[in-house]
Amino acid sequence: MSGLQPERSREAIEVDLDDRGVLTITLARPEAANSRNQAMRRELAEVYTAAGIDDAVRVVVLTGKGDRHFCAGMDLKEAGQPETPVARRERLRSARDIEQLARLPRPTVAAINGYALGGGFEMALACDMRVMATDAKVGLTEVRHGLMPGGGGTQRLPRLIGAAKAAELLYLGKVLDGPAAEQLGLVNAAVPAADLHDRVSTLAGALAEQSPSALRAIKESLLASAELPLSAGIEKELDGLLFLIQEQQAAKD
Known part of the structure; x- marks a missing residue:
């Protein structure tokens, strides 16, 4: 549990594990629009590693501190510092915490409370x-700055909404509000800001009541669906x- 202790000193995130097994990770740099700096990426990676092996964690919720930003993406001030090409590549590679999040063996829910742009939206x-x-x-919105996503955005977006719509959003750097995102299938639900916490808490609680083994197996199969041919999937x-059936039979013996 050392990686999940709420009292542990952290620079960029806050964590809370409630008695239902819901781990809430809050991106906590409101003075910088909760942007992703090196400290945040490092701390997220540490917490994801701990959450993946801690059986007390049943569900992970990711949100932003304050009511204006979920995460505005890359910390432009940090990214603007002089660096060698090798250092730049290593910094961009450190965005692989997003891959850790995607492959966590727990259900994950993004509670998007404000602006989620660039790498912030890629986390969601x-x-x-x-x-x-x-x-x-x-x-x-990276194209507006002459750049492109680097945290999986060009890969996950078309899997969610199709290639043509994804191209439209990526090529034009479009920004969508809640109802528009819900209509496209980018989010499961868009709710008034005042109801967001309760809606996510109810969803997370319902997920936490399900069989952890079944949820893990379902998630593994869902992840495989994006990578395997249909027959292999x-x-x-x-x-x-078969694993779940055997597990249930073993528990009865």
Whole structure:
């Protein structure tokens, strides 16, 4: 549990594990729009590692501190510092905490409370489900700065909404509010900001009541669906089902 202790000193995030097994990770740099700096990426990676092996964690919720920003993406002040090409590549590689989030063996929910842009939206896209305040904004706006996503945005977005719509959002750097994002299927629900916490808490609580083994197997199969041919994916699904049946039988013996 050392990686999840709420009293542990952290620079950029806050963590809280409640008695239901819901781990809430709050991006806590409101003075910098909760942007992703090196400290945040490092601390997120540490917490994801701990959450992945701690059986007390049943669900992970990711949100931003304050009511204006979920995460505005890259810390531009930090990124603007002089660096060598090698150092720049290593810094960009450190965004792989997003891949850790995507592959956590727990259900993950993004509670999008404000602006989620660039890498901030990529973190939300890496979650299994997204609930968004109606007045929040999401988008992959890197093209407006002559750049492109680097945390999986070009890969996850078309898997969610199709290639043509993804191209439109990426090429134009479009920013969407909650209702528009819900209509496209980018988020599971868009709710008034005042209701966001309760809506996500209810969803997380319902997830926490399910079988952890079943949820893990379902998530593994869902992840495989994006990488395997259909026939191989069906075999993966069957393997998961057989494992769960055997686990239940062993528990009865």
